[in-house]
Each structure stands twice: as C-alpha cells, then as structure tokens.
Amino acid sequence: MKRLILWGMLLLPLAGICQQQDTTVSTKGMFDLDPGLVMTFLSKDSVDKNEVLRDIDALNALLRIDIGEAAMMKELAAIDREKDSTRFYNFVTTKPAALYREKRILMQQFVAGHPDSYVSLYELNDNDGMYSADSYTVAYTKLSNRLKNTQAAQKIRDRMTQLKKISLHGTQAADFTRKDQYGKTVRLSDYKGKLVILDFWGSWCGACRQSHPHLKELYEAYKDKGLEIIAVANENVHGDKTPLVKAKAAWLAAIKKDGVNWVHVLNDEGAGGMDIVKAFQVTAYPTKFLLDKDGKVLLRIEDGLNVEIDQTIKSMLDK
Structure with a gap:
C-alpha cells in the first residue's frame, strides 16, 4: 500500500542512504499519490478517469509544496552515521516522522475540502489511521x-x-x-484523576519508537497539568515465545535508549496476570488509548502520527 511505501521512504536512512553526500537530492514527488493505486481501488466502479487524474494532480501539487523535505535531506547527508551514531539516531527518529505527520494532515484536509472527489474516497480508505472511530465516521458522513x-x-x-x-x-x-521498569507494583486504576495515554508498543516496532519523540514533547508539556503515560510493551507479538529474560532486556534497553521516562510495564512479565493486549483487543502497533479521569476510554488510535489525542488533551488541560 502507498502508506507503507511512503513510510519506508522516510526510513531509508536506516538502510544506508545516509552515506550519500549529494545535498542536491531532489525531494519532488516524494509523497506523490500513485494513479495506479487509485484506479485499482476504484476498479469496480464506473468513474471518469480524467476527473480522477485531475484530482490526483491537485492533491500531488499540494503534497509537493516543500515544508522541510529539502532541508531534511541536506541535514541527513551531512551526518556521518559511523562517527556520530547518536546524532543519526536522533535525526531519523524525529525529523521524518514529524514531516510525514504534516503531509498526512494535508491529505486529511484535502478529503474535508473535496467531499465529491474520488481521490478523497481513496484517501479516506488509505489514510484511516489518522482518524479515531468517531472522526472516521464523521469524515465519511460528509462525503x-x-x-x-x-x-x-x-x-x-x-x-x-x-x-x-x-x-x-x-x-x-x-x-x-x-x-514497572523499576520493579514497583502499579495498577492502572491508581491513575484515576489523570488523563492517561495507554500506549501499546514494542522494542521491535520502528513506528512505535518513532512516535516516542512526539510523546516526550506531549508529556513534558502536560505532565504537570494532569497527564500520565502508561506504556504496555508486547515483546512476543510474532508468536515466537521470547524468553522472559531476553524480552525484558530488549524492553529495558529500548526505554533507556529512547529516554522515555514515564510508566512502563510488560504485557507478559511471567507472573500469570491478565493479558492486557487481549483485554484491549490490540492487534496493531502502535495502538494508543486516551482514558479520561474516571478511567473510561475517550479515544483509540492505531497510528503513531494521529494528532487527535494531542488535540483532545489540549482542549481538556489547556484551561
């Protein structure tokens, strides 16, 4: 799918593109919508191809506006991955994700502004992670x-x-x-009275960990206003029963490397407790819930770049 392709493009530095020193690399078309994917999506319907192509061009023109791509690639090319691995890691886990978030918001805005466009229909289907269940229904209703x-x-x-x-x-x-990560017993119900982000992730999940820098910004801004983050790590997501010692080591190492200093627990800590992942019906990572001060679910999102949690926290705590 296009989203996976685009996300992979932003992760290319992890595969070695950082060695390229050509600072003139073109970013034009980096986020272009592929006409073939759109027409395949619409293949069972009788549509005016020229109309679809016109709207694809309109969206691509919007997505080609440089909001930092060229500067990002230039900065990336200047980093020596071997000599400054820390700077490289900090770069690839912040800049690409933040940029991609802004591009996907533009895609949402296109849908809202073009309720009769087949491209909007495609985008709503392909960009569903940027919506909660309620806002997804609202967006569809407006078509x-x-x-x-x-x-x-x-x-x-x-x-x-x-x-x-x-x-x-x-x-x-x-x-x-x-x-928790320090060996202290914690209960979710202990945090009633606070807004709680319940973050399901894993040390193995690149998209989860690319959402950490933004979560850190959010936590810093609102932890003193009543926000808490409780992260539930699933280290056995692929079905291979990872030995507890190995799973715990990977979990703790990721917490330390990413500098995410909120409450962390393991889904399976070997104590025979409830399966938290199953209880919350989590099948995709990252999945985040926002709980109100009574411990009730306000929002569920299955995408590290969704901004609805941010908007809700801001509306409730910036008073």
Whole structure:
C-alpha cells in the first residue's frame, strides 16, 4: 500500500542512504499519490478517469509544496552515521516522522475540502489511521452521495464497523496490575484523576519508537497539568515465545535508549496476570488509548502520527 511505501521512504536512512553526500537530492514527488493505486481501488466502479487524474494532480501539487523535505535531506547527508551514531539516531527518529505527520494532515484536509472527489474516497480508505472511530465516521458522513454509492465505499463502511467494535469508546478500561521498569507494583486504576495515554508498543516496532519523540514533547508539556503515560510493551507479538529474560532486556534497553521516562510495564512479565493486549483487543502497533479521569476510554488510535489525542488533551488541560 502507498502508506507503507511512503513510510519506508522516510526510513531509508536506516538502510544506508545516509552515506550519500549529494545535498542536491531532489525531494519532488516524494509523497506523490500513485494513479495506479487509485484506479485499482476504484476498479469496480464506473468513474471518469480524467476527473480522477485531475484530482490526483491537485492533491500531488499540494503534497509537493516543500515544508522541510529539502532541508531534511541536506541535514541527513551531512551526518556521518559511523562517527556520530547518536546524532543519526536522533535525526531519523524525529525529523521524518514529524514531516510525514504534516503531509498526512494535508491529505486529511484535502478529503474535508473535496467531499465529491474520488481521490478523497481513496484517501479516506488509505489514510484511516489518522482518524479515531468517531472522526472516521464523521469524515465519511460528509462525503457526497455519489461517492457513498460506489462499491469502493463499502471498504470504508467495513472499516467503520470494525473500528466501532474495537474502539471501546465510553467503556471502563480494564484494570491491570504489573511491575514497572523499576520493579514497583502499579495498577492502572491508581491513575484515576489523570488523563492517561495507554500506549501499546514494542522494542521491535520502528513506528512505535518513532512516535516516542512526539510523546516526550506531549508529556513534558502536560505532565504537570494532569497527564500520565502508561506504556504496555508486547515483546512476543510474532508468536515466537521470547524468553522472559531476553524480552525484558530488549524492553529495558529500548526505554533507556529512547529516554522515555514515564510508566512502563510488560504485557507478559511471567507472573500469570491478565493479558492486557487481549483485554484491549490490540492487534496493531502502535495502538494508543486516551482514558479520561474516571478511567473510561475517550479515544483509540492505531497510528503513531494521529494528532487527535494531542488535540483532545489540549482542549481538556489547556484551561
């Protein structure tokens, strides 16, 4: 899918592109929407191809506006990965993700501003991670009847149904007890009275860890105003039963390297407690929940770049 391709492009430095010293590298078209993907998505519907291509060009023109790509690539090329690995790591875990977040917000804005465009239909389907269950439904509702009557729209309705089933919106979050990274016993219910981000991640998850710098900014801004983050790490996501000692070591090393100094627990700490991941129906990483001060679910998102949690926290704590 296009999103995976684009995300991979931003992670290319991890694969060695950082060795390139050509600071004139072009970033034009880095985020371009592929017409072939759009037409495949619409293949069961009778659409005017020229109209679709026109709207693709309109979106691509918006996405080609340089909001920092050239400067990012120039800065990347100036980093010596071998001699300054810390600077390199800090760069690739902050700049690309922040830039991609802004581009995806532009995609959302295109959908909102073009309710009768087939490209908006495609974007809503392909960019679903930038929406909570409620906002996804709202965005779909605002589309024209012409779009809603397409076969392609059924994919969005199916996703809406799935999101509603797993959103847990308004329900009391399942309580759990674990030892944190320092060996202290913590309970989720101990944090009633605070807004809580419940962050499901893993040391193996690149997208999860690329969301850490932004979470650090959010935590710094609101921890004294009533925000707490409780991170639940799943180190056995691939089904291979990682020995507890190895899983714990990877978990603690990632916490230290990323400098994420909030509450951390392991899903499986070998104590026979409830499976937190199953209790919250988590199947994608990162998945984040925002809990209100009574411990009820306000939002669930399955994307490290979604900004709805930020907006909700700001509206509730910036008073």
